[in-house]
Amino acid sequence: MAGIGFELRRVIGKGGLSRSLGAALSGILIVAGPWLMTILSFFFIRSIFSRSLASSADLFQVAVIYSYAVSISLFSGLHHHFTRIVADLIWEDRHAEASAWLVRFALAAAALSVALGGTAMAVAPLDLGGGALAYRIACVFLFATVNVMWIVMLFVSLLRRYIAILAIFAAGMAASVFLVAAWGGRWGPAGALFGYATGHAFTAAGLLALSFSRYTPAAISGGWKFAMDYARRYRALILSGFLFYLGQWSDKFVFWALRGSAVAGTPFRLYEAYDVPVYVAGLSIIPGLVYFVIYSETEIYASIRRFLNSLTHETLAHIFEAKERLGTDLRRELHDQTLFQLTFTFLAMLLVLAREPDGARRLVYLVALCGAFAQFTLMTLLNFLYYFELYERSLVATAVFFIANGLVFPLVQLLLPGLPPGSGFLCAGIAASAAAWALLLQAVPDMDRRIFLRTVRRN
Template identity: 30%
Template sequence: MAGIGFVLRNLTYKDNLMGLLAGFGYSALVATGPWLFTILSLSGSMALGSLFTTFEQQSTFRIIVIYNFAFSLVFSGPVVMVITRYLADLIYTRKVEHVPGTLLGGLILLFVLQAPLAIGFYIFAADLEVSNRIHGLSNYFLITGIWLVTVFITALKDYKFIIRIFIMGMTLGTLSNPILSMEFGVAGMLFGFNVGLAVIFFALTARVFAEYPYKVRRLFRFLPYFRKYWDLALIGLFFNMAAWMDKWIMWLAPESEQLVGGFPSYPNYDSAMFLAYLTIVPSMASFVLSMETSFYERYLKYYRDIQKHVTYEQIVANQKDLIRSIHNSGRNFFILQGGISITALVLAPTLFQAFGVNFLQLGMFRLGVLGAFYHAMLLFLNIALSYFDFRRHALAISGVFLLTNFTFSLISLKQGFPYYGYGYFAATAVTFGFSFLLVFHMLRNLPFHTFISSNDSVRG
């Protein structure tokens, strides 16, 4: 699945500013995908819906989407991670005739595993009208399906198609939502939003089947990969849980709300963190365009030269080039994201006033910006480990992130309102420090790990 930056970089080769902006736009969508779609579409739906619905209806709609987004991501993580590895192996070994069956089998597995949890929640836990339960469940499964199909569509590298479909679905969902809300309330809002999700899900799925026109067979051929790559499954679970842990804990804050339907929520904290996450979108785009091109080129050279039986001196030289490329990408990220973060911190009061954001979110937003800064760097280092198949080390980082975010967020909750947000910030900073030391320790000893620790024949 690596090297997608090459295709994106070609999109920027128009000798004008629009070409560069287009490349960054595609990169941002590829890097943030359903997450960015949900935030923008949800924000647009809430803004337009405020003209036609009550505050209570908006709050119910908003929290249903947030719950579905959070728990579908967490519970889909293990399956998506393992299937991503399996799909990469299919493409590498040119056995793409199994792709349609893998997509269909993966969707079935995701839906079957999560159906008891989702249905049980909406039937026994959520206090909602029947129509809202049905549309809430539909929303959950559509989001779940998009998590998986996005992996397959990204492998096709047809980013112009991807962005068109996402924009089409986002626009349709945003406009349908308020129109239907006038007549049907929360059910109409959910149905309109689901229309946009359905367009994205089915269009992307159809594109995958059109690209791989093979018979659907051996749907669960990937299942043995769960035994072989159990650590990947845990990474998908732990990292996604860690990303949401502070939000879940803050839903228990004294300032939180018990919304209609029995959903605990702390809207001020959630909104502050979602706004903070938007500050890292440019850096995510820059990462896809830089690290996954310059780094990947050196990564390929390192291993291809080993296959050619080059001298040890050449292997060490290639290793240094690899480390240098990570340093350069990290420096570029630090400068770009650092500038954006500082600007967001300084201009936060002005922006809050201009857009009518509750000033109770200001402190949490600023801490969220700092936390998102470390969170993004942490994600990049975890990806670097995945390139070299250091799965146990990536699992250790995910475990540290989960433990620290749980512990520090709980401490900040007990300290009271002035400390809300410190837990997430401290967790990302500590985990980044741990991952930084671990990644560069592994890279300094890369030849040893290449020939000894990762060599099954030697370990055996």
Template identity: 25%
Template sequence: MAGIGFQLKKLVGKEKFYGGLRAFVYSSVIISGPMILCIVQLLIGQKLLSLSGAELFERELLLSTTMYSFVFSQVITGGLLMVVTRYVSDQIYMNKEENVMSSLYGSIAIILVIGGSISTAFYSFSPLGTTFKIVAYLLFIELLITNILAIYISAVKKYMHIVKAYGFGAITSISAMGLCLKIFNTLKAEYFLVCMAAGFIIAIVLLIRSVKERFPKANKNYFDFLSYIQKYPSLFFIGLFYVISLFGHIFIVWSSDIQEKVGDTFVMAPLYDVPIFYAYLSIIPAMVMFVVSMETSFFEAYKKYYEKVSGEYSLGEISEARKKMFHVLTRELVYIMEFQLIFTILAIALGTTIIPLTIEQRAIFNVLVIGNYFFIIMFVLMQILLYFDDRKGAVIVISTFMSVSLLSMTVIVLFGGNYGLASFISGMIGLITAFLRLFHYVKNHEYYTFCSQPLFPVDKTSFMDRFAHRMNRLNGGERGN
């Protein structure tokens, strides 16, 4: 998200209301595009299956396949995405943009090998039909590519192109679903999976074209970004712990007594899966507002402070710029918390009136929504720590949240209780940890700014540097300096 806000400030600055509204819509699509596309297609597909009189098994098969594809595509790409994000940012900053497109090809290749192998092994043990497994495999692969593309499209300034890409993908998928309803008498889940795959491939092609227009040059340093795993291992673990935190507790519930098997392939737990699906939707506003509000406003104060630090300014001017920077940070953080609180209350109200939940699911949902409020504010604080390059602090925050989440859910599964309590407890402890770390950083900001950097550059060639160099040589390229 951090790369998007730098350009959105131009939209906000043009027109106060309409510019801000347009920036909010654009960032919503950019940040949540794949998830929105999945949700829209899934809900429409489920509705059409129901209207056509398809068996309950087909609806469950569509739901479970889509959910598995989305969740595990996030898990597999989670660690690498943080590393690639830093690499792409550095290459743009150093005016080595020819490395950006090459890293896209290289990261997609690595993820497809890893994800493709895991998916092939998973479906090889499934008794489902061959056609169904091929289509499910293709959808999973497309989601892997879409996750990687999400990093690169944040550097593309043509936001309307991105919105159109996801829009055309959704229109293609929904139109194909409607066509299936007219052609086939008996609808099957695999028909709609084909439609979803068609929608994603349209979006992928259009997104890659937009990225290539922004970064037209490419060299053969496809795997140069791998050196960043050794250079910034903390980023890899931040991304990995983040996705484990998001989905680890779900896996624990799937292994409990409330599990249900679909097609002897997928393990689900509808009692928990349904409320957590709706609860996740409640945190999207804060994610978007972080980009639109925090970064568009905070970046200017942040930039001015570090310009004064690196320039010829007096200590008083630097101190004044520092005070202003943290004043803006506090103001925008409070605004985000208040903004998300409104949607949290609204989500709880909808959960008891409109959202189709059972009484037991409502009890879980209400606790989950509150827990997710703690989580998303913690997530914002963690992004702020990364803004100041406090990678150690970010690791402490996300690892604490992950550990408490997994431990508390394990205890609940073993001894009973409201499944939403795991999210509530881990979110609260994670948020406290994030606030304490941020307070510590702010209190010692001068030390981290002026005294924590190495006095002399360290020149060493790591294992990942050598590995990336060899991979690039095999492709006929040369490592960038």
């Protein structure tokens, strides 16, 4: 990702409005491509339902939301596992092997999706008449395509063919919208889901073709044993990714169960009073994520490189100086990106105050925006911990996040039902961010010793 950030930063450095806008759009695509395109197409599809498929709207919505929520919660560890393998192979210029692992992980994600999703939908009690079987199959198909697309998107960001990627996303989402309208009108909720999932499949297929046009898959040395060795070696990284995303969704699961409204004919529940503000708040942190990719990440990467080079080429005094500068750069970049994202969060709050007349809903939106900001801060701090390979420390921070948002604050919410939804998510994000920041700063002073000992163990 730092390499991508340097490329976008180089484009901006050349000057010109068109170049700067192009770099910004590319950054948005990298950090939020699937999420942004899905949200935009989702709201557009909802407008179609409101006109012609109103009876199918809830059945469609619950399937899409659950597919994304469960996929990112259960498969995030797999995503971190895949990313670690591919990152190392790319660093070693073994691009063809990295492409082969893309195929393997995409197939593994599809197989796991069918197994887990098929089992869940087989036992789920549905009262949809003759359309129940088609709805079950459509849900499994959507779940599988979503999980494959996550894997593919992790890889295609390496290609730096941003316009082509954006075009494929746009074409896939356009296909989703068209097929939802066409098949939903003819075959009801199941047809709408098949149409939406087919658009996802088109997108994944297009991105795979783009990847293979650049890197043709080659034979893999080591097979799945190679992947399992990575899983054991980087288990803290994989588990931290799993706990972070499970923690991100855990309070939503609780609210669905305790306060949600059942979708007719299914055991699934939604809580729109909280769901919609969460999705909108998630879009508000895109500017900060783009800033992180283009500026914060590249600055810290350069600072780390200087520090590592000093370990092998400089005197002890210069090593201490580079280490001190690294700590200073961390503080400065966190400060700058915080102020940058706070500007957009504040603007979003002003928009909510101006457009939302209902006081209770307004409060939920404001809390959700603050929670999204805390989540953004935690995400960036976790990335910094990953750069230093402080995986055990990242695991501690994500465990704080999961325990607070998934276990502690749901109990608090039960005892204090007057708290606005999202309060626990906000507090959990703050607590986990504070833990991650403290663990990161604590590690910097003896970073040279840690790197030396790690090198000795590996050799």
